Amino acid sequence: MDDYESLLDRARSKIPEDAFKRSGERFQVPSVQLIVQGNRSIWQNFQEIIAILNRPGKEVMKFVSGQLATAGNFEGSTAIFNGKFSSEQVEDVLSRYIDSYVICPVCTRPDTSIEKEGNAYYLSCTACGAHTSIRPV
Ligand SMILES: [Zn+2]
Secondary structure, rough: OOOOHHHHHHHHHHHHHHHHHHHHOOOOOOOOOEEEOOOOEEEOHHHHHHHHOOOHHHHHHHHHHHHHOOOOOOOOEEEEEEEOOOHHHHHHHHHHHHHHHHHOOOOOOOOOEEEEEEEEEEEEOOOOOOOOEOOOO
């Protein structure tokens, strides 16, 4: 005999697992790993993070160094900034970058790319098709 619970279980098992994952999915970016060496700050997992963001390192570097008001360079898979910064400071700047240049403001998903049309820049979303005007980095 079917009781309510087993009916519910059967109904649940028919929903693809993916449906649950998608509804609660969040953009997972690892924490910034940063060490200070002398008068420089070395962002150790820079390459890993820009790969997840799917953005060119040059662009992320330009934004972060601009916000930190310092100069930055690549060295292998790391990014090095002049001056002493904390990982919290860099994470804060990075999250501003993600909000402005990665997350679609319409559907809040990160499936976007930046497109340039003339002098205008757009955040183009492959998830919902939104085309949002943005300021250049
Ligand atoms: Zn979207």
